[in-house]
Amino acid sequence: MTSLRVLRAICLVIVLLTDLSSARRVRNSSRFRLRSPPTATEKNSPRVTMLSLRRFGGWLKEHKSTFLTPLAIGAATATAISVSLYMLQDSLIYLSRRYGSADENAVAAFNGQMEKIGRPPVEPLSFTVPSVGAQRSFWIPPATSVPCASTSSSSSGIGEKETRGRVSVWILQGGNAMVALDWLAFLPYLLQRPSIEVQDEVPKEATGFLLVDYPSYGDCEGTPSPATCGETAETALLTLLEGLKEGNGSLGGVSEVELNFFGHSIGSASVRLDGGS
Incomplete structure (x- = not known):
């Protein structure tokens, strides 16, 4: 019995020594070192912040192949698409066509x-915009004009009545894939519809249409x-x-012009600018 007790005591001592050695290694480890709770000053100190940044930097370095690389590729792709759309926006909006x-x-x-x-034919209207180049629109003249009286002075200084014309002009601007002559398919129905008599309204016989092409469209x-x-x-x-x-053309001199604007698609935005100016 005495031998058995001695053997048990020796085994117990060995186990205690092993546990103490393991506890010492854990306590001395930088990762599992036991520390007292930090004070308020230590919590707000730069040392704690820098330690956090180092740990975060180490995590990024360890996971950069699975985190940073896809993020960089996505950012570069989004930037390239944005720049391309910005540079090509006019080509995507304006779909010009030649005659x-x-x-x-x-x-x-x-x-x-x-x-x-009984209406005149289509007349080309050529002009030049210095900052753009040679342009060509189309004018559909009215069949007649409405007389209106204006006062002019004669050589004798006595005022006399001079009969001059009054017309209505519609400025038509189409969509981003339209040319000015595309309006020709629409105008016959407009010109042949019954008129509604409204006081002071210019009749359709005295109404002309200006068909405007955008730069690079048509001619x-x-x-x-x-x-x-x-x-x-x-x-x-x-x-x-x-x-x-x-007084160029068959109408003679016109003293009064009623302006009307009509736009389709992007022509609506252009009409707003034209009407405002």
């Missing part, structure tokens, strides 16, 4: 319809943009008004 034989046939057919109802030069489209439409209208005032 061909089909458009010439459409003009001939339209002129035949106008002749049947026009230049590059389309909100600024160049607005400048082109404004110059086209001023050129037309000057011709009406001087």
Whole structure:
């Protein structure tokens, strides 16, 4: 019995020594070192912050292949797409088309319809915008004008009545894939519909239409943009008004012009700019 007790005591001592050695290694380890709770000053100290940053930096370094690389690729892709869309936005918005034989046939057919109802044919309106280039719009004159009286001075100094014309002008601007002559398919229905008599309204017989092409559309030069489209439409209208005032064409001199604007798709935005200016 005595031998057995001695053997048990020796085994117990060995186990205690092993536990003490393990506890010492754990206590001395930098990862599992037992520390007293930090004070308020230690919590806000730069040393604690820098330690956190080092640990976060180490985590990023360890996981950069699975975290940072996809993030960088995604950011680069998004940036490239944004820059490309910004540089190509005009090409994506303005889908210009040049005139061909089909458009010439459409003009001939339209002129035949106008002749049947006693209206003049389509007239090209050529002009130049210095910042854009040579432009070409189309003017569909009215059949007649409404007389209006204006006072002018004679050589004797006595005021006398001079009968001059009054007309209504519609400025039409199409969508991003339209050319000006595309309106020809719509105008015959508008011109042949029954009139509604309204006081002081210019009748349809005294109504003309200015069909405006954007830069690079139809026969026009230049590059389309909100600024160049607005400048082109404004110059086209001023050129037309000057011709009406001087009496170019079959109408004679026109002293009063009623302006109307109509736009489709992006033409609506352009019409807002033109009407405002």
